[in-house]
Amino acid sequence: MRVRTLIAGFGLIVGSGNINAQLPQIPPLPGNPGSFPGSSLPAIPPVPLSPMQPIVPMNTQGPAQFPLQPASGYPGTYPANSPVFPPNPGAFPPSSYPSTMQPLIPGGPTYGSPQAQLNPIAQPLQISLPSPENKFQINTGDVNLKRMNNAWQLWVGQRLLRDFGDRETDARDALRVYRDLRPTEWAIIGAGKPVVEYGLVNGRTPLTAAMPGANEQRGPFSVVSTGDNQPVVTGAGAKQITPIDMRTARIEAIRGVWCLRDDFNIHLNFGVNRADADQALAVVRKYGFNRIGIVGNPTPAMTYFFAAPDTGAAMPKNAFTQITLQAQIESLTKVGIPVGGVGYIGEMVRFNSRAVEVRKEGSEWVVVGGNEVLGRYGQTEWPAREAVRTIQEAHFTEFCKVGSAGLTFFLVDGRAPTRVPFSVQGRLFDLNSLKVSKNGDRCAITENGRYLFDCANVEEGETLIRLLQYYQFDQLCHLGPTPKLGVSFLAKSR
Numbered sequence: 001m002r003v004r005t006l007i008a009g010f011g012l013i014v015g016s017g018n019i020n021a022q023l024p025q026i027p028p029l030p031g032n033p034g035s036f037p038g039s040s041l042p043a044i045p046p047v048p049l050s051p052m053q054p055i056v057p058m059n060t061q062g063p064a065q066f067p068l069q070p071a072s073g074y075p076g077t078y079p080a081n082s083p084v085f086p087p088n089p090g091a092f093p094p095s096s097y098p099s100t101m102q103p104l105i106p107g108g109p110t111y112g113s114p115q116a117q118l119n120p121i122a123q124p125l126q127i128s129l130p131s132p133e134n135k136f137q138i139n140t141g142d143v144n145l146k147r148m149n150n151a152w153q154l155w156v157g158q159r160l161l162r163d164f165g166d167r168e169t170d171a172r173d174a175l176r177v178y179r180d181l182r183p184t185e186w187a188i189i190g191a192g193k194p195v196v197e198y199g200l201v202n203g204r205t206p207l208t209a210a211m212p213g214a215n216e217q218r219g220p221f222s223v224v225s226t227g228d229n230q231p232v233v234t235g236a237g238a239k240q241i242t243p244i245d246m247r248t249a250r251i252e253a254i255r256g257v258w259c260l261r262d263d264f265n266i267h268l269n270f271g272v273n274r275a276d277a278d279q280a281l282a283v284v285r286k287y288g289f290n291r292i293g294i295v296g297n298p299t300p301a302m303t304y305f306f307a308a309p310d311t312g313a314a315m316p317k318n319a320f321t322q323i324t325l326q327a328q329i330e331s332l333t334k335v336g337i338p339v340g341g342v343g344y345i346g347e348m349v350r351f352n353s354r355a356v357e358v359r360k361e362g363s364e365w366v367v368v369g370g371n372e373v374l375g376r377y378g379q380t381e382w383p384a385r386e387a388v389r390t391i392q393e394a395h396f397t398e399f400c401k402v403g404s405a406g407l408t409f410f411l412v413d414g415r416a417p418t419r420v421p422f423s424v425q426g427r428l429f430d431l432n433s434l435k436v437s438k439n440g441d442r443c444a445i446t447e448n449g450r451y452l453f454d455c456a457n458v459e460e461g462e463t464l465i466r467l468l469q470y471y472q473f474d475q476l477c478h479l480g481p482t483p484k485l486g487v488s489f490l491a492k493s494r
Contacts, residue, residue: 134188138199142157185200196292249261250281257335258273266325335348337467364376376485396412426477442454468490
């Protein structure tokens, strides 16, 4: 009997959030301009499991159009009965925004048969990957743990694999993962910071046999062996292990973010980065990875694919499956930013302000909430600690990033913060005087001709103005010793 795990909502914001107003319109809530699911405030109605499909340009001359319903079973699409919503007249053409999201039906051999079909036999498929693998050669005999710069670090030869800060247990568990899989190649998926990793042995999937359950803990985040005589990969080092149903594995847009999921679990959250989600799905199908291991608890420090022998039997469904999936959706810590009249844009990460802390990453001090870096402070420690105190006193609960220029702001239970220390209060601006201005190739949002911040183009600028108006932001604030160090955010003066 398998014990299903609940792994959802992890993944990190990497790079700048992108404007993708492609999901169903969210109506403004009277008296509550920024409500957010999970708070004590009235919640925005949940987006169904099969939200609006990404826009696919039908021609290169005219504006983007909505595609006809795709055939059931195409990878990365939604079920055949998914609604195709009409264009939102209040939103600007998403096709003109700078975006990492890929067309739903790219065409070409990468997405052709047999990858275009779900995997009926739960076995590796002979397919090509959407992108070249980001991998390097590794000799696990050379992987060792070092204590350097007051941090626990994994090294392979002269190459730094990862820095765990003061988390010694996580570092030692990660070392066990490398020694358990014994890879000759190591690959990473995730722009900037890894979302998921995997090892290969001479280009093939490593498979380590062990006695059933020898290294698996029975509990809410464990997988129990399916048979007394079935060998399983040890999963040494992982604090949580969850199976992937290879028959139904797919990517899907959920609440403004791209997720790797199957019929039973939401496994990985790639934010707005569709390309990384596509790559992860293709890797699962190509190499037959049917397990996800997580190092670190409660905050994941490392997430990786691996494979274990399977019975080949289809996983049974029951009435609890849909309840489990909905619970995972509600617990996503990274979602799109809901903006009434527009939809979801950028990325929003929930965090516990009481758990925000200062960490040392190499020679740089950073302020982090869980796995999310909220601000970088270079070699200046004291301002970083002051920032932590301010964030905790303000009781911020969400960190948002949007736009090609990386505009950032905090929310308090989905609302714009109004109580911020006088020391961090900055420039006030008039929401009714904002406009998008162009100066040659440069585009910016201005107030009565005065520069506020950059935007990629007029469409993105107009959408950012709508975001400011929706949350009633009218003040620029900054936590840091210089404009380039720390974190800038928006607030509501009244």
